Amino acid sequence: LATTPGTGGVASRPLLTAATDGNALRGAQLLQDYGCTSCHVIPGMAIADSRVGPSLEDLALRRYVGGDVPNTPDRLAAFIMDPQTYTPGSAMPNVGVSELDARDMVAYLQTLE
Numbered sequence: 714l715a716t717t718p719g720t721g722g723v724a725s726r727p728l729l730t731a732a733t734d735g736n737a738l739r740g741a742q743l744l745q746d747y748g749c750t751s752c753h754v755i756p757g758m759a760i761a762d763s764r765v766g767p768s769l770e771d772l773a774l775r776r777y778v779g780g781d782v783p784n785t786p787d788r789l790a791a792f793i794m795d796p797q798t799y800t801p802g803s804a805m806p807n808v809g810v811s812e813l814d815a816r817d818m819v820a821y822l823q824t825l826e
Contacts, residue, residue: 780800790812
């Protein structure tokens with residue numbers, strides 16, 4: 714992970730260098746494997762109908778995720794890997810998502826327009 718100046722009032726945040734090279738099909742499965750479906754509505758997944766967290770419908774069209782995190786592939790992946798670093802106090806837990814898995818999850822989430 715590289716460190717670059719952040720936005721949203723945070724001086725620097727770890728960034729991925731190539732979040733867009735993920736596998737969307739694998740990402741869809743990983744969203745289920747990591748339990749994201751237990752808190753979020755995720756289009757294309759019948760079991761993802763919970764409203765504990767925000768719906769991920771139209772996620773690719775949103776400007777921000779997690780409050781003030783710019784919705785870019787690298788920042789979204791970093792948020793998925795460690796949400797508390799980006800949005801302290803968020804209800805979204807750190808579930809140990811690896812960098813590779815986060816890139817794949819982002820690849821799927823980028824299809825949600």
